[in-house]
Amino acid sequence: MNDASPAGDPGQLDVRIARKSFTAATGGRLDVLRDVAFSLPRSEVGAVVGPSGCGKTTMLRIIAGLDTDFEGSVRRPGTGRLGMVFQEPRLLPWRTVEENVRLVAPAVSDAALSLLFGVLELEAHRAHYPGELSLGLARRVALARAFAVEPGLLMLDEPFVSLDEALARRLREQLVTLVETQAMTTLLVTHDLEEAVRLADRVFLLSARPAHLVTEIPLTIPRRARTEAEIAAMLGDLATRISNGGASVSQ
Amino acid sequence: MVRVVSIVVFVAVWWIGAQYAGAQLLPGPEAVVAAMIEAARTGELFFQIGITLLRVFCAFSLAMLVGTAIGLLMGRVKLADRIGDPWLIVLLNLPALVIIVLAFIWGGLTEVAGILAVAINKLPNTVVTVREGARALDPGLDEMARVFDLSRGKTLRHVVLPQLAPYIAAAARSGLSLVWKIVLVVELLGRPNGVGFEIGIAFQLFDVTRILAYALAFVVVIMAIETFLVQPLERRVSRWRPRAA
Numbered sequence: 406m407n408d409a410s411p412a413g414d415p416g417q418l419d420v421r422i423a424r425k426s427f428t429a430a431t432g433g434r435l436d437v438l439r440d441v442a443f444s445l446p447r448s449e450v451g452a453v454v455g456p457s458g459c460g461k462t463t464m465l466r467i468i469a470g471l472d473t474d475f476e477g478s479v480r481r482p483g484t485g486r487l488g489m490v491f492q493e494p495r496l497l498p499w500r501t502v503e504e505n506v507r508l509v510a511p512a513v514s515d516a517a518l519s520l521l522f523g524v525l526e527l528e529a530h531r532a533h534y535p536g537e538l539s540l541g542l543a544r545r546v547a548l549a550r551a552f553a554v555e556p557g558l559l560m561l562d563e564p565f566v567s568l569d570e571a572l573a574r575r576l577r578e579q580l581v582t583l584v585e586t587q588a589m590t591t592l593l594v595t596h597d598l599e600e601a602v603r604l605a606d607r608v609f610l611l612s613a614r615p616a617h618l619v620t621e622i623p624l625t626i627p628r629r630a631r632t633e634a635e636i637a638a639m640l641g642d643l644a645t646r647i648s649n650g651g652a653s654v655s656q
Numbered sequence: 657m658v659r660v661v662s663i664v665v666f667v668a669v670w671w672i673g674a675q676y677a678g679a680q681l682l683p684g685p686e687a688v689v690a691a692m693i694e695a696a697r698t699g700e701l702f703f704q705i706g707i708t709l710l711r712v713f714c715a716f717s718l719a720m721l722v723g724t725a726i727g728l729l730m731g732r733v734k735l736a737d738r739i740g741d742p743w744l745i746v747l748l749n750l751p752a753l754v755i756i757v758l759a760f761i762w763g764g765l766t767e768v769a770g771i772l773a774v775a776i777n778k779l780p781n782t783v784v785t786v787r788e789g790a791r792a793l794d795p796g797l798d799e800m801a802r803v804f805d806l807s808r809g810k811t812l813r814h815v816v817l818p819q820l821a822p823y824i825a826a827a828a829r830s831g832l833s834l835v836w837k838i839v840l841v842v843e844l845l846g847r848p849n850g851v852g853f854e855i856g857i858a859f860q861l862f863d864v865t866r867i868l869a870y871a872l873a874f875v876v877v878i879m880a881i882e883t884f885l886v887q888p889l890e891r892r893v894s895r896w897r898p899r900a901a
Contacts (some may be wrong), residue, residue: 498896
């Protein structure tokens with residue numbers, strides 16, 4: 406494992422957030438993030454795990470450049486566009502599935518799009534409008550949209566939350582397939598430990614609010630080679646670290 | 657079917673009313689239609705309605721275009737809203753007649769002054785409606801457009817305007833009826849032609865038949881525009897909405 410340093414590979418993601426606070430309704434400042442600093446090497450999948458409401462989404466918005474009001478710095482991988490899957494699908498209801506994808510990725514080839522829709526099982530829904538899709542399908546379209554831009558950095562904000570377990574499992578499989586064919590740096594935010602352990606090369610553990618980085622855990626066994634027993638062991642290890650770190654993470 | 661019955665009842669009531677009031681005060685439907693056909697035969701009717709429609713079209717387009725732009729700006733930018741709001745209140749409450757008379761005094765009895773006067777009357781209404789829509793824009797879609805680096809033009813066309821479409825449609829609906837009413841006043845006061853001018857002449861001659869003939873002809877035209885232009889357009893714009901069961 407290469408040690409991530411701030412002056413490292415320009416293809417890696419460097420996050421150094423010293424402090425992010427909001428103005429509370431009653432006046433005064435409310436700290437959301439404190440000392441969240443990590444690097445994600447090129448082409449790796451990083452999972453940010455932390456309790457619900459700890460500020461994970463705020464962190465993603467800062468990394469995406471949607472929120473610039475914070476102390477610290479963020480350096481995104483120098484090459485490629487940004488792809489993002491929000492917590493809600495955020496599709497344009499007046500454009501069909503295919504038109505939604507093509508709007509953000511006008512350069513995508515028909516072959517690439519067919520491949521993408523094939524993997525995500527969206528082929529039959531190309532001409533449908535988002536209003537005609539279930540939540541699971543809409544989330545897949547959001548995934549397709551993010552992949553279609555062939556991003557240098559892909560960010561996913563709890564993309565499978567509130568889906569039933571069987572469907573979430575299938576979508577995770579599809580995500581792994583896509584991430585491995587396109588070799589992009591991927592940052593996944595989740596509160597689901599198992600999701601992190603199944604998908605990531607590296608897990609970043611955040612504490613409760615104000616969130617700070619508790620620890621960084623590289624998962625050395627390649628994703629595809631992990632057996633159920635090893636996954637269970639990693640889960641146990643993570644859970645121990647969380648209780649030692651004083652942070653509580655919901656399963 | 658119900659619509660047909662409704663129209664038949666209207667014509668019947670009109671006819672009965674005409675029998676009581678006398679042809680001088682309220683000519684019957686057959687007399688009005690005859691006057692319409694006569695005016696159509698000489699070409700006078702089409703010319704006057706054409707001129708009026710052209711003015712409606714110009715004033716309406718101007719008010720919608722400028723009003724949408726200002727409404728969007730005021731809905732999105734707080735400072736613009738604070739600067740524009742007092743003007744909006746003044747314009748909303750200024751009687752149409754005041755605007756028309758001032759426009760003709762300051763701009764002369766010209767076509768430009770007339771159309772501007774009509775557009776200014778419609779403008780604040782469009783601004784208020786579109787501003788409401790701009791305030792209700794989904795910030796989530798806005799962020800999506802920013803993350804995926806959509807150009808300003810693409811964002812406006814594919815993300816912002818479709819969200820404003822119902823508001824723009826509402827402004828257009830009420831706008832069309834408002835604009836044509838005001839255009840007639842403008843024509844009455846300061847133009848040498850158009851339906852308003854014709855009605856002014858008919859008023860001086862106490863020619864009720866002619867007044868009704870022009871009014872009726874114009875209503876038919878406006879209904880045709882509504883049925884064959886506005887409604888299909890609305891259906892097209894909202895084709896993505898899941899149809900109610």
